[in-house]
Amino acid sequence: xxxxxxxxxxxxxxxxxxxxxxxxxxxxxxxxxxxxxxxxxxxxxxxxxxxxxxxxxxxxxxxxxxxxxxxxxxxxxxxxxxxxxxxxxxxxxxxxxxxxxxxxxxxxxxxxxxxxxxxxxxxxxxxxxxxxxxxxxxxxxxxxxxxxxxxxxxxxxxxxxxxxxxxxxxxxxxxxxxxxxxxxxxxxxxxxxxxxxxxxxxxxxxxxxxxxxxxxxxxxxxxxxxxxxxxxxxxxxxxxxxxxxxxxxxxxxxxxxxxxxxxxxxxxxxxxxxxxxxxxxxx
Numbered sequence: 001x002x003x004x005x006x007x008x009x010x011x012x013x014x015x016x017x018x019x020x021x022x023x024x025x026x027x028x029x030x031x032x033x034x035x036x037x038x039x040x041x042x043x044x045x046x047x048x049x050x051x052x053x054x055x056x057x058x059x060x061x062x063x064x065x066x067x068x069x070x071x072x073x074x075x076x077x078x079x080x081x082x083x084x085x086x087x088x089x090x091x092x093x094x095x096x097x098x099x100x101x102x103x104x105x106x107x108x109x110x111x112x113x114x115x116x117x118x119x120x121x122x123x124x125x126x127x128x129x130x131x132x133x134x135x136x137x138x139x140x141x142x143x144x145x146x147x148x149x150x151x152x153x154x155x156x157x158x159x160x161x162x163x164x165x166x167x168x169x170x171x172x173x174x175x176x177x178x179x180x181x182x183x184x185x186x187x188x189x190x191x192x193x194x195x196x197x198x199x200x201x202x203x204x205x206x207x208x209x210x211x212x213x214x215x216x217x218x219x220x221x222x223x224x225x226x227x228x229x230x231x232x233x234x235x236x237x238x239x240x241x242x243x244x245x246x247x248x249x250x251x252x253x254x255x256x257x258x259x260x261x262x263x264x265x266x267x268x269x270x271x272x273x274x275x276x277x278x279x280x281x282x283x
Contacts, residue, residue, distance in 0.1 A: 086215060096114070097263060099261050100128065137162050138163050162182060164195070167204055197248075200233065209257060218261065218263075220264065223262050224264075
């Protein structure tokens, strides 16, 4: 099949190479158009027509299983949902993660990955014995396309879910046909979890806290390397207001939690509050 004139062979090769976080965000305007045109030129069976890797890793607070969806093999650690507390699952999409918080047969998805990530999140739901009909809430921590990119697709798949975005990023994220996102901030509750305003990385960045389970989903307000917090509050290359981002770290240090789930990097599985407090004291 000839390559579309709009992109040519060189552009296609750029689409097929693994993308770094910087390339995915900074080239989104240019690559986004190319992806749309290229997708139209490929059959649904062509793996090159997807915008995210065909496989992803799901990690939860439990034991390991492996499932296969189509040509995609997904490794998961699963645990039966507890009726007493919230369980969590990390959907590792490569350079960014989405998270699923679930209990009593219901689930909330926090962040949606780049456009095209919905199949990976669907596989992760299957790994914990759930489907889109179990998703009651979808929260987007901020406006960047590696976190909000699959929101329209997930809104269509989880048709009964309510959508939530930070008030300061709501205009940038925009609407979803038939399901307008709800702007939220401090003191709002979603899925019996607290919304925490954590601006700095973006004006409307939010985190999600489950105080009963001791889980903080920090989005990009925190990031880790090797399971430890980086020395900066947020990546300075992609943060709009570093001073405000530092204040958000200090704010999170005043919360009660043990586990920290981040958009970029490995989760902190214990003593998360101590780690965030130590970072806050160093800023």
